[in-house]
Structures are given as C-alpha cells and as structure tokens.
Amino acid sequence: MKLNTLLKYSLVLSIASIGFTSCTSSGDNAGIEYAPNMYRSQAYEPFTQDHLSEYNPYGMTMRLPVRGTIARGQGGYLYPHANTGDGYEASASYASWVPSTEKNVREGERLYTINCQQCHGKSGGNDGAIFKSKKMPGPSWPNYQSEYIQTIPQGKIYHTITYGKGLMGSHAAMLTPEERWKVISYVKELSVGKENFKYAEEVSSVNINNGDANLHNSGDNTGSAVGEFTPEMQTKVKSFATRILFQGLPKRKELKNSSFAVLDELAEMLKANPNARLKIIGNTGATLTEAGAETLGMDRASTVKAYLISKGVNAAKLNAQSAGNDKMDGNIVDAEARSENRNVELILY
Numbered sequence: 222m223k224l225n226t227l228l229k230y231s232l233v234l235s236i237a238s239i240g241f242t243s244c245t246s247s248g249d250n251a252g253i254e255y256a257p258n259m260y261r262s263q264a265y266e267p268f269t270q271d272h273l274s275e276y277n278p279y280g281m282t283m284r285l286p287v288r289g290t291i292a293r294g295q296g297g298y299l300y301p302h303a304n305t306g307d308g309y310e311a312s313a314s315y316a317s318w319v320p321s322t323e324k325n326v327r328e329g330e331r332l333y334t335i336n337c338q339q340c341h342g343k344s345g346g347n348d349g350a351i352f353k354s355k356k357m358p359g360p361s362w363p364n365y366q367s368e369y370i371q372t373i374p375q376g377k378i379y380h381t382i383t384y385g386k387g388l389m390g391s392h393a394a395m396l397t398p399e400e401r402w403k404v405i406s407y408v409k410e411l412s413v414g415k416e417n418f419k420y421a422e423e424v425s426s427v428n429i430n431n432g433d434a435n436l437h438n439s440g441d442n443t444g445s446a447v448g449e450f451t452p453e454m455q456t457k458v459k460s461f462a463t464r465i466l467f468q469g470l471p472k473r474k475e476l477k478n479s480s481f482a483v484l485d486e487l488a489e490m491l492k493a494n495p496n497a498r499l500k501i502i503g504n505t506g507a508t509l510t511e512a513g514a515e516t517l518g519m520d521r522a523s524t525v526k527a528y529l530i531s532k533g534v535n536a537a538k539l540n541a542q543s544a545g546n547d548k549m550d551g552n553i554v555d556a557e558a559r560s561e562n563r564n565v566e567l568i569l570y
C-alpha cells in the first residue's frame with residue numbers, strides 16, 4: 222500500500238473518530254445537543270438549582286414564602302397552641318369553624334371509621350380491635366359515653382388529634398383541620414347519642430371549606446356576582462354617553478338640554494341595578510392647557526354625577542374623573558368632532 226493511501230485512510234478515520242467522540246456525552250460534558258431547549262427548560266424549573274446570589278444564598282429556584290405569610294385557604298393549619306401541658310389547657314377555648322351540620326357529622330363518621338375505630342371501637346366503646354387485643358392499653362375512661370368525653374371541650378380533642386396524647390399518636394397527617402372538626406362533631410354525637418345531639422343548621426352561604434374563617438371573617442362571598450354586567454347593559458350605557466353632551470363656550474360646563482332625558486333614563490337603570498357602579502370620565506372639546514383640560518373634564522363629570530344623585534342614584538356608586546387632554550391629542554379642528562367630544566365617557570363596573 223502506498224504511503225499516500227495510508228495517510229488518506231488514517232485521515233478519514235481520525236476525522237470520523239473525532240466526529241464520534243465529540244457527540245458523546247461524559248461527565249459534565251453534555252456532548253453536542255441538537256435543539257437543547259428540548260432537554261433543558263428555558264423556564265425555571267421549581268426543583269432545580271439557580272445560581273447563588275446575595276439575595277438567593279441557597280440558589281433555590283422555588284423560593285420559600287415570606288416568613289409569616291399564609292397561603293389562601295391554609296389559615297386553619299395555623300394552630301396556635303404548643304404541644305405542651307399549657308398548650309393543652311389553653312386549647313380548651315379553641316373553637317371550631319366547621320358547623321356540626323348533619324352532613325358534616327356524617328362525614329366525620331366516615332373519617333372516624335377509617336382513622337379511629339380500630340382503637341376506640343365502632344360506637345366509641347373503646348372496644349376496637351387494637352384495644353381488644355390488649356396489645357395496647359385503652360384510655361382511663363371506659364367509653365365515649367362517659368362524662369369525660371361528654372364534657373371535654375372540643376378544642377382539647379382538636380389538640381389531642383393534632384399532636385396525639387399518651388399512647389394515641391398524632392392524626393394531623395391523616396386529617397386536615399376541617400376534617401378534624403368533623404370527626405370531633407361525630408365524637409360528640411357518639412357521646413350524647415343521636416337523639417340528644419344538636420345539629421347545626423345547613424347554611425349554604427357560609428363557606429365552611431375555608432380554613433381562614435377563624436382568622437378573618439370579612440370574606441366577601443358575593444364574589445364575582447358584583448360588577449358583572451350583561452354586554453347589553455354596557456352597550457346601552459355607551460350609547461347614553463354619546464347623547465349626553467355639553468355646550469361650548471361660554472357655558473361649557475353646562476349640559477345641552479337634550480341630555481337631561483338621557484340622564485333620566487340612565488338614573489333609572491342605575492337604580493334598578495344597585496350593584497352597578499359607574500365611572501364618569503369628563504372630556505374636553507378642545508386642546509386646552511393640561512390643567513385647564515383636567516379641570517373642565519372634572520367639572521363635566523361632576524355635573525353628570527350631581528344630576529344623577531339628584532335623581533336618586535346612590536352617590537357611593539358614582540365615580541367622577543377627568544380625561545384631561547387624552548381625547549384631544551390630534552388637536553381636532555373640525556367643529557363637529559369638537560362638539561361630539563364635549564361629553565362624558567361612561568363605564569359600568
């Protein structure tokens with residue numbers, strides 16, 4: 222074989238081997254990647270490490286919540302009493318936020334059957350399989366029907382379920398705070414008997430699933446119902462706005478006569494929908510100085526507001542603002558356009 226051919230072959234071989242080795246990955250080297258975005262997320266992944274910085278000394282992508290903050294709906298997890306004798310005594314006044322409605326008690330029964338009856342027995346007779354087997358001594362009180370369980374404050378039971386007591390372990394991992402209260406209602410029902418137990422009334426408007434209820438009761442449960450308007454209403458109000466017009470100089474803060482009938486109609490509509498709030502934004506019909514436009518717009522909005530109030534609309538539902546020169550950016554010279562702009566914009570919210 223000629224030396225030349227040998228060189229040629231070895232060159233081809235070495236190029237091929239460079240080619241192969243450069244594609245393989247090893248150790249820290251990922252090798253050549255086509256479309257690396259498919260392997261490595263461009264977005265931060267919660268459980269990966271970010272680079273360290275002064276503000277992120279542990280390089281955590283998923284950050285810890287600010288100290289003392291509570292996620293929505295998790296307020297019930299904030300149990301204020303410590304796992305101590307004093308904490309147990311103090312728990313006596315810890316009150317339930319889950320009403321013992323018949324439905325909740327039945328759910329409590331279901332949870333009791335899963336988590337408690339193996340020790341305390343089907344009807345709270347302390348005759349569950351575990352106590353029966355004598356592998357574990359039962360409580361000092363004979364059964365749930367004893368005076369001890371009849372009179373024990375619910376908060377203390379909550380404390381015991383949360384932390385455990387004596388040989389009874391903590392059930393915090395098995396029962397959410399809300400479920401604990403349901404089980405407690407059932408324990409109380411067992412202790413006095415169904416016929417003597419006073420069920421709370423079903424109240425559909427109270428959000429019993431909200432563990433925050435004991436922290437703040439201000440919750441506006443009417444939620445999104447407020448401020449929802451049909452597109453028709455919004456359109457109608459917009460068409461009102463095109464017909465509520467002001468005069469030009471010298472009485473430019475005064476409404477044109479034709480406007481009053483429209484305002485009367487608007488007032489009736491607002492009174493019929495007490496949830497409706499109305500934003501009134503006053504426009505100018507000419508480019509004025511910044512301050513001048515601000516004032517004129519505000520004057521016009523206030524005029525409309527005052528008139529609506531005089532017709533019986535709740536003042537708290539009306540919000541007057543000024544558009545300033547916003548609408549007049551192009552410095553409209555056309556007289557008709559200017560006169561159309563001597564109006565207010567109306568927005569329901």
Ligand code: HEC
Pocket residue numbers: 333336337338339340341351358359360361370377378381382386387388389390392404405408
């Ligand atoms: C492994 C057995 C076991 C299970 C399961 C168990 N308990 Fe107990 N429970 C005990 C023992 C033992 C005591 C007595 C503790 C003591 O006073 O030292 C006790 C005590 C109690 C008390 C009295 C509390 C107090 O403050 O004195 C109540 C009420 C109670 N349990 C309810 C429950 C409920 C509800 C469940 C289910 C969520 C449950 N137990 C699950 C064993 C158990």
